[in-house]
Amino acid sequence: MKIVKSKNGIPIRLSEERWIHITEEHSEMAGYYFEVLETVQEPEALYEGEAEELLALKEIESGKYLIVVYKEVNKEDGFIITAFLTRRIKQIERRIKLWP
Numbered sequence: 001m002k003i004v005k006s007k008n009g010i011p012i013r014l015s016e017e018r019w020i021h022i023t024e025e026h027s028e029m030a031g032y033y034f035e036v037l038e039t040v041q042e043p044e045a046l047y048e049g050e051a052e053e054l055l056a057l058k059e060i061e062s063g064k065y066l067i068v069v070y071k072e073v074n075k076e077d078g079f080i081i082t083a084f085l086t087r088r089i090k091q092i093e094r095r096i097k098l099w100p
Contacts, residue, residue, distance in 0.1 A: 001013055001014065001015050001016060002014045002037055004037045004038075004040050004041045005041060006040055006041070006054070006056075006070070006072060006078060007041075007043065007046055007056075007099055008072060010072045010074075010075060010076070010077070010078045011076065011077060011078065012040050012070050012072070012078040012079060012080060013077070013078065013079045013080065014036065014037060014079075014080045015079070018079065018080055018081070018082075019033065021082070022036070022080075022082055022083050022084075025082070025084075026082075026083070026084045026085070028085055029083055029084065029085065032060075032066060032083070032085075035058070035060060035066055036066070036068050036080065036083045038058070039056045039057070039058040039066050039067075039068045039083075040056050040068050040070060040080065042058075043056035043057055043058055043068075043099070044057055044058050044059060045057045045097060045099065045100065046097070046098045046099035047092055047093075047095040047096065047097055047098060048095055048096040048097075048098055049069060049095070052071065053069050053070060053071045053081060054069070054070055054071070054072065054098070055067055055068070055069055055092060055095065056068045056070065057089075057092060060085070063087055064085060064086075064087055065085065065086050065087070065089055065092070066083065066084075066085055067083065067084055067085075067086055067092060068080060068082075068083040069081045069082045069083065
């Protein structure tokens with residue numbers, strides 16, 4: 001299990017179970033393990049989800065974005081829910097932007 005700090009300074013876990021889930025659901029994510037962790041730590045933007053989750057966004061190549069969905073449970077704990085690649089950035093940008 002890897003743990004990184006979110007923009008809010010909260011430790012966010014990426015468990016082996018979640019990584020397996022991510023790569024089974026989105027096979028194209030298999031080579032992006034460290035990018036997922038980096039996106040939580042240093043996102044280009046942070047958006048509000050629909051159920052108290054956060055969406056961290058980072059452009060990984062021109063017009064292609066990595067989205068990491070995670071939850072901050074309290075000040076000492078949080079976890080990654082899923083991650084995926086998209087070119088449909090407008091759907092994310094319709095959400096409430098939390099950072100920067």
